[in-house]
Amino acid sequence: MDLFGSFALLLAFVCALYAIGAGIVAIRTRNPLLIKSARQSGLAVCGLVMAASASLAYLFFTDNFSSAYVAAHSNRDLPPFYKIAAFWSGQEGSLLFWSLLLSVYVFSVLFAYRAKHPELMPYVGVVLAGVQLFFLTLNNFVANPFQILGAASPGGAMQYTRLADGAGLNPLLQYPEMVIHPPNLYSGYTGFTIPFAFALAALLARYPGEKWIHLTRKWTMIAWAFQSAGILLGAHWAYAVLGWGGYWAWDPVENASLMPWLTGTAFLHSVMMQEKRGMMKVWNVWLVFSTFLLCILGTFLTRSGVVSSVHAFAQSSIGPWFVGFIIVVLTVCTWAFLMNRDYLRSNNHLDSMVSRESSFLFNNLILLVACVAVLSGTLFPVLSEWIEGTKISVGPPFFNRVNIPIGLFLLFLTGVGPLLAWRKTSLESLKRNFGGPLVCALAAGLLAFPLGLRDFYPLVCLILCVFVTVTILLEFFRGARVIRARTGSDILSAAGQLTLRNTRRYGGYVVHFGMVLIFIGLMGAAFNRDKQMEMALGSALDIGPYRLILQSFDTRPEKNYTAERAILEVMEDNRQIMMLFPERRFFQANQESGTMVAIHSTLKQDLYVVYAGRTQDKQTPVIHAYLNPLVKWIWLGGAIVVLGTILALLPSRQAVLALRPAARVVPAAVTPQTVMTGVSNYEGHD
Amino acid sequence: MKATIKFLAAGVLVGAALGLVYFAPAPAVAQETDHAKQIGKRLICMCNCNQILTACNHVGCTVSTVMLKKLDQVVARNESDDLSIQAFIQEYGQKVLAEPPSRGFNRIAWFIPGIAFAAGLIAVLFVIQHWRKPSPRVADGPAVRSDILERGRRQADRETEE
Numbered sequence: 001m002d003l004f005g006s007f008a009l010l011l012a013f014v015c016a017l018y019a020i021g022a023g024i025v026a027i028r029t030r031n032p033l034l035i036k037s038a039r040q041s042g043l044a045v046c047g048l049v050m051a052a053s054a055s056l057a058y059l060f061f062t063d064n065f066s067s068a069y070v071a072a073h074s075n076r077d078l079p080p081f082y083k084i085a086a087f088w089s090g091q092e093g094s095l096l097f098w099s100l101l102l103s104v105y106v107f108s109v110l111f112a113y114r115a116k117h118p119e120l121m122p123y124v125g126v127v128l129a130g131v132q133l134f135f136l137t138l139n140n141f142v143a144n145p146f147q148i149l150g151a152a153s154p155g156g157a158m159q160y161t162r163l164a165d166g167a168g169l170n171p172l173l174q175y176p177e178m179v180i181h182p183p184n185l186y187s188g189y190t191g192f193t194i195p196f197a198f199a200l201a202a203l204l205a206r207y208p209g210e211k212w213i214h215l216t217r218k219w220t221m222i223a224w225a226f227q228s229a230g231i232l233l234g235a236h237w238a239y240a241v242l243g244w245g246g247y248w249a250w251d252p253v254e255n256a257s258l259m260p261w262l263t264g265t266a267f268l269h270s271v272m273m274q275e276k277r278g279m280m281k282v283w284n285v286w287l288v289f290s291t292f293l294l295c296i297l298g299t300f301l302t303r304s305g306v307v308s309s310v311h312a313f314a315q316s317s318i319g320p321w322f323v324g325f326i327i328v329v330l331t332v333c334t335w336a337f338l339m340n341r342d343y344l345r346s347n348n349h350l351d352s353m354v355s356r357e358s359s360f361l362f363n364n365l366i367l368l369v370a371c372v373a374v375l376s377g378t379l380f381p382v383l384s385e386w387i388e389g390t391k392i393s394v395g396p397p398f399f400n401r402v403n404i405p406i407g408l409f410l411l412f413l414t415g416v417g418p419l420l421a422w423r424k425t426s427l428e429s430l431k432r433n434f435g436g437p438l439v440c441a442l443a444a445g446l447l448a449f450p451l452g453l454r455d456f457y458p459l460v461c462l463i464l465c466v467f468v469t470v471t472i473l474l475e476f477f478r479g480a481r482v483i484r485a486r487t488g489s490d491i492l493s494a495a496g497q498l499t500l501r502n503t504r505r506y507g508g509y510v511v512h513f514g515m516v517l518i519f520i521g522l523m524g525a526a527f528n529r530d531k532q533m534e535m536a537l538g539s540a541l542d543i544g545p546y547r548l549i550l551q552s553f554d555t556r557p558e559k560n561y562t563a564e565r566a567i568l569e570v571m572e573d574n575r576q577i578m579m580l581f582p583e584r585r586f587f588q589a590n591q592e593s594g595t596m597v598a599i600h601s602t603l604k605q606d607l608y609v610v611y612a613g614r615t616q617d618k619q620t621p622v623i624h625a626y627l628n629p630l631v632k633w634i635w636l637g638g639a640i641v642v643l644g645t646i647l648a649l650l651p652s653r654q655a656v657l658a659l660r661p662a663a664r665v666v667p668a669a670v671t672p673q674t675v676m677t678g679v680s681n682y683e684g685h686d
Numbered sequence: 687m688k689a690t691i692k693f694l695a696a697g698v699l700v701g702a703a704l705g706l707v708y709f710a711p712a713p714a715v716a717q718e719t720d721h722a723k724q725i726g727k728r729l730i731c732m733c734n735c736n737q738i739l740t741a742c743n744h745v746g747c748t749v750s751t752v753m754l755k756k757l758d759q760v761v762a763r764n765e766s767d768d769l770s771i772q773a774f775i776q777e778y779g780q781k782v783l784a785e786p787p788s789r790g791f792n793r794i795a796w797f798i799p800g801i802a803f804a805a806g807l808i809a810v811l812f813v814i815q816h817w818r819k820p821s822p823r824v825a826d827g828p829a830v831r832s833d834i835l836e837r838g839r840r841q842a843d844r845e846t847e848e
Contacts, residue, residue: 244741251736279817350817358814365806373799380786380795388791393730395784396738402799424839 002067005055006146009096012048012103013136015041019129027122035122039110042125045132046107053100056093056145060086065163068147069093075168075589077560085178086169088186091303091318092145097182099135102190106132109194109219120212123201131193134325142318168589171561177237185230185257189295191223192260195267196292199285203336206343213274213284218649220268220288225645227261232638243595243610245530245626247634250399252307255378256298259371263291266367269360269417274346276422277357281344282337283364289333294371296326306382352424359417366410373402404457408464411519414512415468418475436474441467461523465516472509472516479506500653507648514644517637524605524630532624534615535566544627546600546607547571548580553621561585563596566611566621570600582611582623605629722761725770726754730784738784 019041026034056069060083065071073086073093088097106128113121139145150160195216202212234257239247248254267287273279301307304319337344350357377394385391419425419433444466445459453459480494487494499506533541535550542548552567565583569576580598587594600607608626615622726740733749735742739757742750756777760770774782786792 244737246741249737249741348813348817350814353814353818361810361813365803365810369799369803369806372802376795376798376802380792380798384786384792384795390780392780392786392792393736393782393784394786394795395730395736397727398785398795401785406799406803 002055002059002064002146002148005052005059006144008048008052008055009136009139009144009146012045012052012099013133013140015044015048016129016133016136019045020126020133023122023126023129027126035118038122038129039114039125042110042129042132043107045129045136046103049096049099049103049136052139052146053087053096056096057084057087063166065166066149066160067145068149069145071149071163071166073166073169075166075560077589078166078169078174079560081176081179082169082174085173085182088182089169089173089178092139092143092147094182094186095135095138095143096145098186098190099132099139101183101186102132102135102193105190105194105219109197113215117207117211117215120198120201120205120207123205124197127197127200128193131197134321138318138321142321165589168560168587168592170590171585171587171592171594172241174560174585174587174594175237175241177233177240181230181233181237184226184233188223188225188227188230188257189260189299191219191226192264192288192291192295194219194223195288199288200333200336203285203340203343206340210274210278213271216288217268217271217275220264220271221645221649224261224264224268225642225649227257227264228638228645229642231257231261232635236635239608239631240597240599241595243597243624245528245608245610245624245628246525247631250374250377250396252378253302255374255399256301259298259374260291260294262367262371262374263287263294266364266371267291269367270364273357273360277349278346279348279357281346282341285337285344287364289329293326293329293333294375296322296329300326301378307378354420354425354430356417356420356422356425359413359420363410363413363417366406366413370403370406370410373406374399377402407519407522408457408460411461411464411468411515414515415464415471418509418512419471433471433474437467437470440470455526458523458526461519465520465523468512468516472513475509476506497653499647500650503650503652504648507644507646507650510644510647511641512644514637514640514642517633517640519637521630521632521634521637524628524633527629528626530624530626532612532622534618534620535623536620541623541625543607543625544605545572546625546627548609548623548625550621550623551579558585560589561587561594564611564613566623568598568609568623570607580607580609582609584611584613601632603630603632606631722754722757725761725767726757728767728771728784729753729757729774729782732778732782 019038022034022038022041025031026038058064059067059070060074061080063070063074063076069090069092070086073089074083078086086093088094109128110121110125113124148160149163150158153159198212198216198219201207231254234254235247238249238254267284270280270287271284274281274284300319300322304317304322306319352358377399380394381392415437416434421429441463445463448459448462453462476495476498477491479498480491483489483494483497484491487497489497499510529543531541531543533539535541535548537550537552540547540549547570549569549571550566551569553565554567555562555564557563563583563585565581568580568582570578570580578600580600582598583596585594585596586592595610598609598611600609606626606628608628610624610626612622612624614620723740727738729739731737731739731742731747731750731753733742733747735747739750739753753774756774757770760773763770771783780787780792786795788796
């Protein structure tokens, strides 16, 4: 099976190489057969990479410890569920997984547009095959997951070894989220290749109009949704597994995933300027290029060992390959831009400073500044060591101090932007749109102050959250009111109809609302508390409204590990509310330990309990308890962000109605449905 | 309709008030004021995890245990915070600080976001200024009368906002 996988990978490499060569010749000669051949070669890569991935999965599930990769990342007792996670737990497997996801994206694009956009698609195919070729080069020649354990005998013949058992999976990765977090994050990273390919292809082909923007929008949103979900799942994994009581530590790996998300978000906003007004063409192209380059840069940072991270599980000497690839991509992009920059010439014109266009410019500015702040903070230790000779740390206090004001400004723009009209917003419209939200926000601030919310940032955050929520609610309400007036339906179903009639606009508002919830959750971090205590049997630890009583502690052997756990009774207002079982696991296969945090989560706060081991002298359990307010809002907000994105991806019902045959006889009495189509002019903001 | 909006706004306000009463975290004054914790938040654990010293309790970390013990000893000496931190710098070097020191070359780390913001802001304002300049009229095209343009704008406003 290892030979099969190796062979499939090699064939995929050849196919990708052919797709590039044939694609370039096809573009020059306009030979339709060669165009088709290049496309089919691109499609074949997907099947071959899938075959290679299936064979690696087979090696894992059959405990084939003659495979070096399987022996290093799995063992017989590892539950099958975690054998899935073991696939991408090391350098070789994770790069193969990257190739797999990329090939699925490439297949989808090449197949979906096989009979469309004949001028553009050959270019797209070549760019995509180029990116695939880079990863397949790594898979085949640098980090091959199908290496066999063995050594050459003195006679020159290869003697294979099959180990009795493997070294096991890193304990930190033995958590359910590790089966879904990397696929999401990698789908985000690889997904940004599609808008990159379209942008570069449109530039190279000098493809007329804004067509490529329309084509890429949904692919960008899909990648963005995956990236958002991946980031949040990673944060949740860190929260539940690392046992330090937090979810975001501004670790280089976390930062690497955040940077393309920030530029991707900027693109999703500024692209509307190009769609609506034909503006910012150069900017949009470079935003797409930057997003893709940041994906590769992030991968380089986390895999090369340039920056240290508790999340990096696949470090090696692969860094120079990524540096080379970044240089090549940057060179190609710059060359394509310089050669074809007149194609991006646009008639930029602003009617007013107070307009939707201006708000997008500021939105992009803030997102880009956030990205620069994160990137500079992540790379500064390397720069400092290079110039000064001494390594320094850039930890969470720096990132928090720099990024909290940036984030709050962004939140402010989230509320302001959608209320501004395209071209020009009149003073009257400003008063009408902002009056209510502003009053509500300030009133909430005044209410919060006597309740103890007196720190500057949390207070400002609360005010802004209320402001944005009210603006979103009013947007829904105003639109729903028009539909209700015309159809007679109740306000909720009118809001539902409104959303379905312009999914893109109202899906966007849902995403904004999800972001508000995330900000509320982040605000709670300002009030975190913790307490650590050596607990004898029956002793109590008080934290916030909770009292934790140690009932017992034991050691229980499991198939893959031995767990040491504390049994804690949780009391609130002198009544028992639940039992918590924080534990510490010792994995025999790799002689490593891991924590399993116990969390009692409510909308108000999380009681987060870590079993920190036993004291050396008295063998007394040490319990570290945290009270983290509002954390659940982050996960809730994340789910709403993803749902909002899915909603925005759905086709609007309005468009479907417009496709109905026009020959339909209109009855004398006007039906609600026909009236609804008549309200189509309402949409003006998008 | 205005009454409905007022009703909605009042509803949101009441909701926010109730939410605040229920969800408001305990006031900051109620937090434990542990001097060691305050100093520990300015230090990084030297086990390469890049976490704050007081937050690093990942399993098997022997470095943070030693550092926390030292922190307790330093705090027990009742010296100023800066002196306490200096004791860590002497042992572990500048890398032990959670933030780049704001002197010498390292000050640049603090300047970069500000410079990026200022440069970006100037660029955006320049772009806005540039784009707001009236575009040259097409010589042979008919000019749109301002009253027609204004009427069109008003119509667009009506249709898109009400």
